[in-house]
Amino acid sequence: MTTKTLTELVLQHRTIRGYKPDPVPMDVIREVLDIARNAQSNGNTQPWHIAVVSGASRERLEKSVFAAIAEGMQPNPEWPTGGRGLTGVHKQRQRACGAQYYQTMGVAHDDQTARDELSLRNWKFFGAPHAAFLSMPKTMHRANAVDIGIFLQTVMLLFEERGVSSCPQGALAIFPDKVREVVDIPEGNAILVGMSFGYEEEGALINSAKMPREPLDAIASFAN
Template sequence: MNVSDAISARRSIRGFKPDPVAPELLEKIFTTASLAPSNCNTQPWHIVVVSGQARIDLQTAIFAEMSAGKAPSPAFPPGDQGLTGDYKDRQYQCAFGYYGTMGIERHEKDKRFALMMKNWEFFGAPHVAFISMPTSMGPVNAIDVGIYLQTLMLVLVEHGLASCPQGALAFYPDEVKKIANIPEGNGIICGLSFGYEDVGAQINKVIMDRAPLADTVQFID
């Protein structure tokens, strides 16, 4: 598989088999991903992979927080803030495609809520990685983390694995920090649920398109 094939094959997958990934393969994948470039080689990312009983405990703890009415407290502004124009339109189209694939109408609030809650079930994936960086850092360092995240997702594809990057997994950091060894002073940017795709799952039939190249890229001679 070349890089272009991996980019084309990668999608946000939200239906997983329960089968865990072998520890030696996990180590190989994350070792390769660590080769991602960063500004001045600062490597500002920190990753914690939660699996097994710890993953079950974390899901239970986050659900308890939400049931108690605790408000989200992300360390960094969520990605859906301040969206206008084409950006807001693309967000709407993403939601319409997602709910539409699952046969959920706009007025079916209970079903929409249940689907949203799957974020904190990690979509059934056996592993979830939490990606953090120091809260003292800014957008330039976040670019480095994004480069790392894309590298990691492509390496997962190379090894026959699927993933879903989730900004929602940064919303309830307190319980994550109790279970995961996140460095003091770091804030969670996002989570990444991953494992083997459940190919037949309806939720994996969601396909998102991309804007025409002319809308996002200009070539000037």
């Protein structure tokens, strides 16, 4: 367990994409998810389901996705993906984020092959020993995705408290059929987001970027 406060964990946050191969003990994973069940949701619907893939299943999933991509498999997300509808300042921030990521990794902006390779690391789970897939009933409105986000952040912070790092990944929602081949997703659910998690590889280049944030007054208004 870390001795850091929640404030320190949030202030020091970085998405981790470089991992040691060591697995997280299953009792730690179960403990975190068991505590995260207490997260709030709209109307207490608790629409979340989390499917965790480790060990041989994780290897099988990675291999089958890469084999299918080589055969021309196209993305088939069940919810609209996060990159849609970005305009203005949000598009600019997304571009700046990509540029900082590529620069950190020494990838030239116009090197599409290197960019694609970097992007494919999503489905190698960035070397993490575990991947998780969060789904909710297909019939629910996208407003219920707020509940999934709250649950996901709760899980990630509880992991962080235990020294386990993570990377939330919209990219892990684009090949849902492959995920269903290795782990149970409830009937009628659709995968919204995934996450890789494990122990950080200290000093890895890919973990070195600290992404900026907008100042408080740009994101908040107050009326008295």
